[in-house]
Amino acid sequence: MTTLAPSPSRVRAITSRNISALRSGPEYWVTVLSGVFEPLMYMLAMGVGLGSLMTSGHWTVDGKEVSYLQYIAPAMLASAAMSGAVSETLIHFFFKLRYQHTFEGMLATPIRPVDIVAGELLWALIRSAAYIAVFLAVIATLGVTTPARALVVFPAGFLVSFAFGALGMVVATRLRGPQDFDAVVVGQLALFLFSGAFAPLSRYPEPLHTLAALLPLYHGVELVRGTAFGHLSLALAGHAAYLLALGVGCLTWTARRIELGDD
Amino acid sequence: MTGERVISAKGLAKRYDAFEAVKGIDFEVRSGEVFGLLGSNGAGKSSTMRMIGCVSRPTSGELRVLGMDPVKDGSRIRGRIGVCPQFDNLDPDLTVRENLYAYSRFFGIPRAKGRRRADELLEFFEIADKAHGKVAAMSGGMKRRLTIARALINNPEIVLLDEPTTGLDPQARHLVWERLHQLKRQGITLILTTHYMDEAEQLCDRLVIMRSGRFVAEGSPASLIRTYTQPEVVELRFASDDLRALAEKVDDLGRVEVLPDRLLIYTDRGNDVAARVRDRALGPSSVLVRRSGLEDAFLALTGRDAR
Ligand SMILES: Nc1ncnc2c1ncn2[C@@H]1O[C@H](COP(=O)(O)OP(=O)(O)OP(=O)(O)O)[C@@H](O)[C@H]1O
Numbered sequence: 001m002t003t004l005a006p007s008p009s010r011v012r013a014i015t016s017r018n019i020s021a022l023r024s025g026p027e028y029w030v031t032v033l034s035g036v037f038e039p040l041m042y043m044l045a046m047g048v049g050l051g052s053l054m055t056s057g058h059w060t061v062d063g064k065e066v067s068y069l070q071y072i073a074p075a076m077l078a079s080a081a082m083s084g085a086v087s088e089t090l091i092h093f094f095f096k097l098r099y100q101h102t103f104e105g106m107l108a109t110p111i112r113p114v115d116i117v118a119g120e121l122l123w124a125l126i127r128s129a130a131y132i133a134v135f136l137a138v139i140a141t142l143g144v145t146t147p148a149r150a151l152v153v154f155p156a157g158f159l160v161s162f163a164f165g166a167l168g169m170v171v172a173t174r175l176r177g178p179q180d181f182d183a184v185v186v187g188q189l190a191l192f193l194f195s196g197a198f199a200p201l202s203r204y205p206e207p208l209h210t211l212a213a214l215l216p217l218y219h220g221v222e223l224v225r226g227t228a229f230g231h232l233s234l235a236l237a238g239h240a241a242y243l244l245a246l247g248v249g250c251l252t253w254t255a256r257r258i259e260l261g262d263d
Numbered sequence: 264m265t266g267e268r269v270i271s272a273k274g275l276a277k278r279y280d281a282f283e284a285v286k287g288i289d290f291e292v293r294s295g296e297v298f299g300l301l302g303s304n305g306a307g308k309s310s311t312m313r314m315i316g317c318v319s320r321p322t323s324g325e326l327r328v329l330g331m332d333p334v335k336d337g338s339r340i341r342g343r344i345g346v347c348p349q350f351d352n353l354d355p356d357l358t359v360r361e362n363l364y365a366y367s368r369f370f371g372i373p374r375a376k377g378r379r380r381a382d383e384l385l386e387f388f389e390i391a392d393k394a395h396g397k398v399a400a401m402s403g404g405m406k407r408r409l410t411i412a413r414a415l416i417n418n419p420e421i422v423l424l425d426e427p428t429t430g431l432d433p434q435a436r437h438l439v440w441e442r443l444h445q446l447k448r449q450g451i452t453l454i455l456t457t458h459y460m461d462e463a464e465q466l467c468d469r470l471v472i473m474r475s476g477r478f479v480a481e482g483s484p485a486s487l488i489r490t491y492t493q494p495e496v497v498e499l500r501f502a503s504d505d506l507r508a509l510a511e512k513v514d515d516l517g518r519v520e521v522l523p524d525r526l527l528i529y530t531d532r533g534n535d536v537a538a539r540v541r542d543r544a545l546g547p548s549s550v551l552v553r554r555s556g557l558e559d560a561f562l563a564l565t566g567r568d569a570r
């Protein structure tokens with residue numbers, strides 16, 4: 001059953017439920033807005049603050065010298081794409097699954113687990129898409145990218161959201177309770193700090209270097225930075241393939257798990 | 264019952280890890296019937312309901328609902344039944360009306376029709392004045408009514424009601440009974456669990472009593488009363504606390520049961536027994552003869568001790 005494709009009309013029904021929930025109160029909007037402000041603040045603090053102390057010449061993308069602010073800005077887009085998706089599919093999904101029994105109610109209707117997985121992921125992607133749009137405007141203003149290149153950066157950011165949205169669901173179904181959120185926060189911060197957002201991985205000693213190169217956000221950062229600066233290469237295709245495989249794998253796993261998780 | 268068979272189970276069992284909650288039950292439900300599942304806490308009623316509702320997979324045995332297999336055709340079956348689960352799982356992010364409307368969308372009901380149906384049901388269960396409020400702001404009984412209303416959004420052919428009236432005040436309970444009677448008149452099949460014997464007695468055409476995952480009795484309320492208890496009960500109250508000693512003095516008159524505050528004598532000649540009790544000058548503070556009910560049969564079958 002899990003192998004069946006999600007039904008578009010049921011996915012739409014779930015999306016329309018999520019849109020109705022948006023009107024439920026200000027709490028949700030606080031979460032949504034904080035997801036944009038966090039990477040924006042990092043960008044300003046690190047890029048403008050720390051960046052002003054840095055001697056030029058250290059920061060290059062594809063051999064071209066860039067300012068530190070320009071160096072980290074695309075990585076903040078990747079990070080926002082990640083956190084938008086994860087906030088939805090990990091934290092919010094977890095509450096819907098365990099505390100609000102939202103899915104329990106849905107599963108008494110023709111809705112199937114695979115529809116829920118697709119519907120919630122779509123919702124996460126919609127939220128991330130809004131974040132990506134904000135950061136595209138930011139990096140275009142900083143001269144990192146051009147409107148034409150933004151057409152490629154957008155799907156790149158979207159792919160990052162897809163992979164992390166699906167990964168978030170896997171984690172959500174594994175959490176024992178909200179006490180595990182602390183671990184999630186630390187894990188997400190580790191990804192954020194060690195994925196080549198603030199310095200090239202080559203600056204890290206081994207084994208940190210190899211380890212960081214395996215992290216999904218590293219591939220997201222490289223993909224977004226590469227496309228933003230208009231540097232298309234085969235390596236980018238590799239990063240994209242990594243993210244795609246991660247997303248598809250996690251989705252399949254989650255759909256199976258909700259299906260069997262009836263008792 | 265002349266309706267066609269809408270649910271059938273053979274050797275149906277449900278195991279949770281090592282614990283077997285339903286131990287192989289056989290039953291059939293025909294269209295238009297009101298079928299009751301009674302039993303003490305933990306007897307396996309909800310486990311059975313969840314299997315019929317296609318949200319829990321049978322461990323073994325055969326189950327057909329509307330001629331389909333719940334494991335393979337769960338989604339299609341769920342589209343034609345309505346479920347009021349034992350514990351409300353209303354959507355706290357939505358208003359009362361949105362709860363119904365969103366549910367209609369899950370069934371693929373067109374928008375305009377879904378809105379109309381939501382409004383009808385709010386009226387039907389007398390919660391229309393709460394339509395635009397949050398679910399959290401409703402009282403427990405109102406949430407319960409909303410849950411039952413939600414189960415009807417798709418005009419289901421079968422409605423599964425797991426303790427629908429638990430937590431309702433007497434007025435609300437009567438309202439729900441009346442609504443369920445209306446559904447019954449429309450020929451909708453109802454499967455009901457309840458701990459209220461008066462409810463089962465007045466709603467159910469046929470019922471089964473479950474105990475530790477098995478059926479221990481089956482039949483119409485009247486036939487269960489006939490089979491498992493005497494037609495009449497004499498209730499005796501005394502000023503004295505030593506009811507056990509008093510029980511021995513009347514135990515030749517019928518089956519005697521000692522309750523904390525009174526003695527019950529089961530008999531087919533209530534007035535006769537009452538007269539003979541009076542003759543014995545035991546000085547009861549009150550003697551009452553009443554007809555036996557389903558509760559008497561239920562207690563005879565499942566025992567008085569709470570397990
Ligand atoms: N998900 C589950 N995991 C493990 N055990 C379960 C689960 N659900 C029910 N049980 C056990 O199965 C048995 C039957 O439970 P069930 O909920 O079917 O009883 P019930 O007849 O509905 O009781 P009640 O009148 O209290 O609602 C109980 O012993 C219960 O502890």
Ligand SMILES: [Mg+2]
Nearest residue numbers: 308309310349
């Ligand atoms: Mg129950």
